[in-house]
Amino acid sequence: MKKLVILGGGESGVGTAILGKKQGFDVFLSDGGAVKPHYQEILNLNGIRWEQQQHTEAEILSAHVVMKSPGIPDKASIVQKIRESKIPVVSEIEFAIPYTNATIIAITGSNGKTTTTLLTYHLLKNGGLHVGLGGNIGKSFAWQVAEQDFDCYVLEVSSFQLDDSYTFKPHIAIITNLSPDHLDRYNYQYESYIASKFRITMNQSENDYLIYDADDETLVQFLSKIDTKATKIPFSITKPLPVGGTLNENTMKLKLNDDNFSIDTAHLALEGKHNVKNAMAATSVAMLMKIRKETIRESLSNFQGVEHRLEKVLKIQNVQYINDSKATNVNATFFALDSMTTPTVWIVGGVDKGNDYTELMALVREKVKAIICLGVDNRKIIDAFGNVVDVMVEVGSMQDAVRTAQRIAEKGDTVLLSPACASFDLFENYEDRGRQFKLAVQNL
Template identity: 75%
Template sequence: MKRLVILGGGESGVGTAILGKKKGYDVFVSDFGKIKENYKEVLTINEIKWEEEKHTDSLILNADLVMKSPGIPEKSPMVKKLIEKRIPVISEIEFAAQYTDATMIGITGSNGKTTTTMLTYHLLKSGGLNVGLGGNIGKSFAWQVAENQFDVYVLELSSFQLDGIINYRPHIAVITNISPDHLDRYNYNYDEYISSKFRITMNQKEGDFLIYDEDDEAISGWFSKNKTKANKIPFSISKPITNGASLNDKTMKINIKEQEFTMDTNFLALEGKHNLKNAMAAASVAQLMKIRKETIRESLSNFQGVEHRLEKVLKIQNVQYINDSKATNVNASFFALDSMTVPTVWIVGGVDKGNDYAELMPLVREKVKAIVCLGVDNKKIIDAFGNVVDIMVEVDSMVDAVRTSQRIAEKGDAVLLSPACASFDLFENYEDRGRQFKQAVQNL
């Protein structure tokens, strides 16, 4: 019996454990932190052995195969030991993909991947396909492979998940865009991070498809030096595209396999240039999957959006409060600020992942009237924008951030939580940060 050891007892770890057990592995789950009570129950019911708050060498280094949760860096001592012993260390995606014949759609990118994934899922489901949603989002992919029979999977894939693939091959891959993020995990080397994203296409063959942003410098740079076997389907909002998606005045046009789809962009449910690109990517997938044009149009116009991504919370005394807690990097905050049409009080800060705020400067000058710094260490933000905005305040709780913003904001302004940073200094995760923001707004 082969031994499968799983590092990390979260959603992806427990899902992999269930699938591993079903496939006849001797399974052991080890988490250096605490495992949540509900996951412990699942493991115990399924008679899967586990440990928490430690990694025991003798129980791990005898593995035939290790599945590592995406949050654990390659540099961690246990992973180093496994690599030294030449024990394969893979991601949940790699492990689960070999046990399903479903059509795979994989979506990655620095920003927009959750929205594009949700939108693609919405389009395919509305088109009547039997489709599962997973990866970096929702219920574990492995867990679904163990318990459901989906014909198609739409997976959101982070660079960390792609680092752990060997044979995973999506039939349709999407790269929404690439901008510097998580550089702390890639030796502060942007090229390493870019290569990591492009792993999504490394196993693709001639009959597969790669949908990508033709306007993106990092993507074009990669293509100037590398090739893919997949059929390339670019999208652009700045230039005409013959085989792919483009913008003609206010009309989105998609030409794929001599099939043309058009839609007036005024009817798109999601606002902003970046969401137009997300819609192009998702609609391109839908067209490849032969969803009816009318269904695509209808679904693009009724999509509800993603929680914590430019989510309008409330309007109080004619001030709009917007939750963009999912903006954990500079590029995401760029999109948020770019879509603002009124003077904005910007709540920003958290754990800095090697951010360069320079690209935000023109937008901050144009749109931001005040900055509320919400982080343990705000020095970089203060240094970057101290001379650019009139008001700069430091706070150390979400309630303070919201109350301070309310005092500063005037009728017709907006208050935008778009942190450009990770959340781990003051919050559990970006969802917790977003929920606290919404709660504080509702309590005003």
């Protein structure tokens, strides 16, 4: 009997354990931290051996294969020992893929991947397909492969998941865009991070598709250097293209094979130029999957959007409050500021991942009337924008940030939480930060 060891007892780890057990592996799950009670119960019910707060090396190093959860870095000593022992290390997606014949649609990129994934899923589900949603969001992909028999899956995949994938071959792959992110995991080598993203297309054949942003110079440049057999489908909001997605004034147009589709951007539920791109990517998939055009139009106009991503919270005294807590890097905040159409009070700050704020300068000059710094160390933000805006305030809690914003904002303004930073200094994660913002707004 082959032994499967799983590092990490979260959603992907427990899902992989269930699939491994079903496929006849001897399964052992090990988590250096605590396993949530809910997951403990599931592991026990399924008769899966597990440990927490430790890694028993004798157990782990006797594995035939190890599934490493994406949150565990390669630098971790246990991972290095596994690699030294020449035991194959795979991602959840790599482990699960041989056990399903479903059509796989996989989406990666630095920003926009969650929105694009959810929108694609929404289009396909409304189009009547029997479709699952997984990867970085929702229920574990491996778990769904074990317990449900979907015809296709829409998966959001991170560079970390792709790093440990070798045979993964999506029928349709999307790269939304590239910007420096998570560089701490790639020895601060942007090229290495980009190469990870492009692993999504490495096994694709002529019958598969790669959808990508043709306005992203880094992406286009890298694509010209690699050898992909996939049929390429670009999209652009700045230039005409013979095939793929384009924007003609206010009309989003798509041309695939001999098929054409168009919609007025006023009918898109999601606002902002970057969301036109997300809509182009998702619509390309829907067209390839032969969804009716009327259904695509309806679905694009009734999509609810993603929590913590340019989420409209409330309008109070004619001031719109927007939660964009998911903007954990400068590039994401660029999109948020770019889509503002009224004077903006901007709440920014957190754990800086080596941010360069210069690319935001023109937008801040044009749109931002006040900056509220919410972080333990705000030095870089103050240095960057201190001379650009009239009002700059430092606060120590979300409640203070929202109350201060309310005092500064006038009728017709927008208060935007778009931190451009990670959240671990004052919050558990970006969801916790977003929820605290919404609660503080509701309590005004």
